[in-house]
Amino acid sequence: MKYFDINQNLSEDDIALRDAARQFAESEMRPVAKQLDLMSAEEAIAEDSPLWPFLKKAYSLGYHKILLPEYYGGLGLSPLQTNLVFEELGWGSFGLSIVLTVVSFPFYSICMTNDEELINKFVIPFCECTDGSIRGCWAITEPEHGSDILAIGEDYFDSDKMKGGVRARLDGDEWVLNGQKSSWVSCGTISTHAMLHLQVDPSKGMAGYGICIVPLDLDGVSKGKPLEKIGQRDLNQGEIFFDDVRIPGEYMFVDPDFYVPMLDIILAAANLCMSNWSVGLARAAFDEAFNYSKERIQGGRPIIEHYTTKQRLFDMFARVETGRAISRAAMNLNLQISPPHVEYSLVAKTQCTEMAFKNAHEAIQLLGGNGLTKEYRTEKLFRDARATLIEDGNNETLARHGGHILMEEYPRAPIDF
Ligand SMILES: Cc1cc2nc3c(=O)[nH]c(=O)nc-3n(C[C@H](O)[C@H](O)[C@H](O)COP(=O)(O)OP(=O)(O)OC[C@H]3O[C@@H](n4cnc5c(N)ncnc54)[C@H](O)[C@@H]3O)c2cc1C
The missing domain is CATH 2.40.110.10 (Butyryl-CoA Dehydrogenase, subunit A, domain 2)
Structure with a gap:
């Protein structure tokens, strides 16, 4: 389903990138994610796994180098474009979004060092890779x-x-x-x-x-x-x-x-990605619940026409929009400055993952028994969302780190753009 964007100043390029990512998420990510989900972990990486043709396709389209600067052969997206693309990928599959991003993490981090020798040896070949062979x-x-x-x-x-x-x-x-x-x-x-x-x-x-x-x-x-x-x-x-x-x-x-500052820089970037994909997942759960509510008849009419269903769907919509607002704002801030204001990445990650989990939970509830079956996407969204509360730092640990920053460094001087 098409989803409105509250930002009405998107450029033609922004819209084209987002729509291409949406198409990729729907036609490439979702079918492969579903297949991999049903396989054993060994089967999912066996020679004949659909993972490999998927990676080849994704690399040939450049989805492995979203975070990398154009100067070295990356996509060179703006923070807003990165956010738009990541949300679509997260809508397609949270797990495969991580695959496509974590494969770039060593190379993305080396770019920050400006070490020409390492960049030539590792980053350039990665950016030039079109068959998924460098991961x-x-x-x-x-x-x-x-x-x-x-x-x-x-x-x-x-x-x-x-x-x-x-x-x-x-x-x-x-x-x-x-x-x-x-x-x-x-x-x-x-x-x-x-x-x-x-x-x-x-x-x-x-x-x-x-x-x-x-x-x-x-x-x-x-x-x-x-x-x-x-x-x-x-x-x-x-x-x-x-x-x-x-x-x-x-x-x-x-x-x-330089380790501790660099750890914060990496954590800030990783948490931003997590927040963006979580908004995509929260939106996927909203879609499932919305579409089902229009079809399922109880009490002689579609459940969407019952008052409390409207309220519940609105709450799901509100979580998507709230998550999108903070994840987009944090991305816009922290992909433009160095060192990043880590606390905003932490807010985005902890809040968006919680909202995605709530939406996945609520989607199952709205689908009733069907929501628990493999026939519907909701049960996978729920399982995927559960893991987000732990990965890239479980949310309590990240909140403690955020609290420490507040204690040590607030109030901050205004940021001069
Ligand atoms: C899907 C997924 C993907 C991941 N990807 C990667 C990856 O790419 N690379 C990688 O290296 N790691 C990865 N991780 C690991 C992830 O970062 C860790 O799981 C996470 O940091 C938590 O560590 P832990 O699982 O050992 O839990 P623990 O640290 O053992 O925590 C267990 C519990 O103890 C609590 N706890 C811990 N310390 C304290 C404290 N000081 N005070 C109070 N309570 C505390 C925690 O809140 C938690 O509830 C991934 C994890 C998942 C689930």
Whole structure:
């Protein structure tokens, strides 16, 4: 269903990008997401999986490089255009939206360093890739450290008692990497490159981390089994192990001195994406409920004509619009400034994921028993939405981080654009 945009100043280019993304979401993402959802995690990445032709198509259209600057071969979208496209992709499939974005994360982050050598070696080939063969991942969570690793501002964050699950040791001009990342790494078992967070200075605990790029075909790298989970089953996840893996010194593109600010920058960007896709998911749930309410007859008339249904649909619509307003505003702010005002990304992520979850829940309720069956999209939306409350930082951890920023840094000086 067509959905009105409250912003009536969209340019022709904005509208064309949004409509193309909507078409892609409907005709490419939704059918593949449905198939992958019904497969086992192993089947979903097997040679004959529909995932591979999907990736090829998506890469050929440039959907893997939405966040990357035009200068290096990315799409170079404005913050508003990024928001418009991401919302459509989130409407199509939350899991596949993550796939298409996380594959770019190492390359997107390297762009921020302005390191020409790394950009030429890694970013340009990724942007030129049209067959889906170069795929990144963001490897931060560890079996022993989930929320810990994002807990900037907590008293234990920089304690030397916090032992990293992956550690780096300098040997001549090479880093030697050892340890394990958790099964939650998105695209973990299908990626070719990892953006790896790892402990470089153990005396600073979680604050003593650095970030490097690791081509995953190096000696000593191995991967676990793909993870089985309740929602976002179209998103591959799995462990990555490092056993005396050697990388050149220059692959460590963030050292402990700049680690905490960089973590905030990455978190701000990741949370913005999450908020945009969540609005798409909330809208998908609204669509399902709205369309069904027009068809389902109870009490001799379509349920949409009963007073309380109108009210419930309006509440769902209100969540989409509220979520869109904050996610768009936060994207507009934080994709234009550096360092970002992380608290706005945190507001957008926590609120939009909660609203998406509520809409998915309410859509099931409006469909009654049918809402629980595989015949309708609502049960998948609900399972997918449940995972959003945890991924990219569970919402309580993000709220604690936001509260810390408020405590330490408010009131802020006005932002001068
Ligand atoms: C779908 C999905 C995709 C993901 N993608 C990636 C990815 O691409 N890369 C990656 O590295 N990771 C990824 N993750 C991992 C994700 O970032 C972590 O799951 C998340 O940070 C929470 O960590 P945890 O699961 O270990 O929970 P824990 O940290 O163990 O939290 C468990 C509970 O304890 C609470 N808790 C924790 N600390 C405190 C505290 N200090 N005070 C009070 N309560 C506390 C939490 O709120 C939570 O309720 C993904 C996760 C999901 C679900």
